[in-house]
Amino acid sequence: MLKIENLHAKVEGNDILKGLNIEVKPGEVHAIMGPNGAGKSTLASVVAGNENYEVTDGKISLDGEDLEDLSPDERAHKGIFLSFQYPVEIPGVTVTNFIKTAINAKRKSQGLEDMPAAEMLKKIREKAALLEIDKTFLSRSLNEGFSGGEKKRNEIFQMAMLEPKLAILDETDSGLDIDALRIVANGVNKLKSKDNAVVVITHYQRLLDYIVPDFVHVLADGKIVKSGGKELALELEAKGYDWLK
């Protein structure tokens, strides 16, 4: 589904990704771990099409289609979803209206009419219940004054609404207490199917107890330096990253 070959990327003149390869197939869960500053969020941003990052070499494709010339919204329409490490505040736009706008933008790109209001409402209720989000939360300005945990939960709520083909979760576990972590992980697991895929970026093994990966990769200094099964995460938790250098 997602194929990244020899990816090199720069931000503000600094080389961050230095020849990265990864392939994610439908139905798989991949975990990417690695020290701070390794380039994990950069990778997520580049896949999502953030124009602040310059791809200097290599190729990213989704279902065989090169993403190079696609804008972030076009990539989103193809089914890429990024749960941000630091979700951005959008004052003046409520959670509900934002997600409605996002869903209808995607439908429009597919030549569909707006989702009927009743259907939208039902879906919002259903997904809010799944993530144990209450009504008042939905009418607040997006991310404005949200706690770290609320922001992360809201990201997964949006993911549940948009039902992406490929979800990249960037440090979604940070800021979540154990109960919230369970709720969020449960939300992600409910969305998993043989046709979609999840890439989980995390520092810690804990989230991987709930969202169990098929593969674990270690990203250090802009490259994947080691890959393995889920037991690699436990090893990393115990030993840190230094032994890999």
Added chain:
Amino acid sequence: MSLQNKLAEAFKVNTKNVTVENYKKEAFEAFSQKGFPTTKDEEWKYTSLRSILKNEYGIESAKATSVTAETIAPYLVEGLDSYKLIFLDGVFQASLSDTIEEVSVKLLSEAIEDASYEDVFKNKYNSLAKGQTSLTDLNTAFTNEGVIIEVAKSKVVSKPVELVYLASGETAAMLLQPRNLIIVGENAQVKFIERHQSIADVATFNNVVTEVFVGQNGIFDLYKIQNDKNNASLVDATFVSQERDTVASVYTFSFGGNITRNNLSFSQNGPGCDSILNGVTILEGDQLVDNHTLVDHKSPDCQSNETYKGIYGGKSTGVFNGKVIVDQAAQRINAYQQNDSVLISDSATINSKPQLEIFADDVKCSHGCTIGQLDKSALFYMQQRGIPKVEAEALLMFAFCSDAIKEVKIPALKRKINQLMADKLGVNIRFDEI
């Protein structure tokens, strides 16, 4: 011949009302001495009238033209049950206007021939505008039409009044100088929507003066919709005089026109006054909007709340000059002022200047001014969720303006403003659902 000479030649006093005749003579004298302001004038530093004044204006009053309800429909607020007062080329259009029984409406041209208005002319008319600027003087000297509206004590007017001044464009380069006087009685409440609009894209210069008196405990709202054609310019002077315990709000929505200069002045003459001044400006091309506001706090225990938001694209120019005076006697004043601008093009400019003159000591005065660009990380976030860039930008700009709009009290008007903003930002989003 320069416009000023042409005006001098055309000036004649032709009313049967000695009081008004004297105002006109005096105002004409004052105008002749001062002339049109130039950019050497501190108050007009960033706003040149040159492109307005170069046109060959017809000074004589216009030929009778007519217009259909269909033609003017786009300039009214759709779905709003209002009292409409429509003028075309300075002439009142009775057939397109509503009869209003709840308030007294008198055309200026009729009032000057009606002895019962003598008190109004002596005590109210021109009392706020007199000598203020050369352009208000020009209006006083030449105006020949407008409305005098009086709301009786304790009357709560059931519908907004829509005041629409149209220019037909059949006479090229028209100079229109309407004059309004609104007197809100004690404990009365009334809302106005005001618009000056050209139907055809020919040069038009509107030089408008409105004086408003709000009686004790009265509530007054005025919404100005400025979305004129590119060849039309507007200089507006609105004076609001508040007695004790009144609330007066003026909203200025500026989305169009060539040059728009708003002079908005409030004076608080008794304790417990609340003045609200909100504005949203969205410009492109060579447009210029200059908002000069003044709040004169003359009494204690009053507030003023001022929020102006501006979005400037193309080579447009914004000017904001917000003056707040707190007199020595005006203790316990709470004055808030905020002017925020977003520049969406490298060639757009904004000149923003707060001016506080505080002579009392127990005062809470805050003012802020920000100038920025759209937040790139917010744009990426929104695009990542599938919202195309143009729409993401529009949403951010709309959200940016929302503080200045959210308290618009007429839902149909709010929809109209949202629609005008979406049009101006080039998107098909229904912001009222956001």
